[in-house]
Amino acid sequence: MASTHVLVDGYNAYHYTRNGKKGDGVTIFVSEGIPSKCLPVESDDQLENPWIEAEGKEEECRGFRAYLEWYVEAMTRVGEELLRLTAEAAGIDPDWFRPIFAADGGDRSGGGDRSAGGDRSGGGSISVLRLLRYPRRDEPACPAAVDGDYVLQCSEHTDSGFLTLLSTFHYGGLQIGREGEGWLDVPPRPDALVANIGDMLGRFSGGRFKATVHRVVDCGEDRYSVPFFFDPSWDAPVSCRMPFGNPHLSARQSAEGGLTYGHWLLGKILQFAEFKDILTDKKEKNTEEDQ
Ligand SMILES: O=C(O)CCC(=O)C(=O)O
Numbered sequence: 001m002a003s004t005h006v007l008v009d010g011y012n013a014y015h016y017t018r019n020g021k022k023g024d025g026v027t028i029f030v031s032e033g034i035p036s037k038c039l040p041v042e043s044d045d046q047l048e049n050p051w052i053e054a055e056g057k058e059e060e061c062r063g064f065r066a067y068l069e070w071y072v073e074a075m076t077r078v079g080e081e082l083l084r085l086t087a088e089a090a091g092i093d094p095d096w097f098r099p100i101f102a103a104d105g106g107d108r109s110g111g112g113d114r115s116a117g118g119d120r121s122g123g124g125s126i127s128v129l130r131l132l133r134y135p136r137r138d139e140p141a142c143p144a145a146v147d148g149d150y151v152l153q154c155s156e157h158t159d160s161g162f163l164t165l166l167s168t169f170h171y172g173g174l175q176i177g178r179e180g181e182g183w184l185d186v187p188p189r190p191d192a193l194v195a196n197i198g199d200m201l202g203r204f205s206g207g208r209f210k211a212t213v214h215r216v217v218d219c220g221e222d223r224y225s226v227p228f229f230f231d232p233s234w235d236a237p238v239s240c241r242m243p244f245g246n247p248h249l250s251a252r253q254s255a256e257g258g259l260t261y262g263h264w265l266l267g268k269i270l271q272f273a274e275f276k277d278i279l280t281d282k283k284e285k286n287t288e289e290d291q
């Protein structure tokens, strides 16, 4: 892909659906992201330079871009460090996860020196930063978007990748689901990140780490949050298992089957309302091409 950061969609108004998520007003910012072959564009040129450029506000726009690029780098470093610590705690090579974020998706033989946040031009990590706004909702967007006294803004789900690093500023509204304990509020802590475990870390660890079930409820005011989804490369095998206590088994050796993260992810996110329109057509085309 020509640019490393692609703004897929400036501002979307989506409505809560039973299987979908999110209220109105979602800005999606993709770092490297979904390969263009999966998006409804004819060529990569259509994805070039989609950064906001407002006449008379050139400096602010440049600053906005520079800040977000810096933020993506910083979150990538935090994600890498957390996975290194996870590997160390599991008694495996601290860099064990590294090739899964590289362009070849887990093949150590050609991995070179690409880290999760290093050379991202070659199809490495498809981490995503999203800037979210949930307008205050006194009434649910649809009858299904309530739970007792709560108005739901984003339905119960787990995130797909390894880790989600989330800034929620001073806003409440995020809840995590714990078996036997129901929904627990995550108190907002300015200057702190919430780290949620995603499906991949859950799978890779054979369930020793559990993907965090969470949802967002209306907090009585417009709410902003910024999740960074720390995701492996499109080609990473999803059937990899961390060889707890065996520092010599590489990611590739411990993969059992052929399903890649990208294809697994497409299958999952097509359940969400906001992706249905932008991905469905292309997905069908891809499946044909891939066969
Ligand atoms: O807005 C939040 O605090 C959480 C957002 C979320 O769970 C998601 O985008 O997957």
Ligand SMILES: [Fe+2]
Pocket: 157, 158, 159, 214
């Ligand atoms: Fe989430």
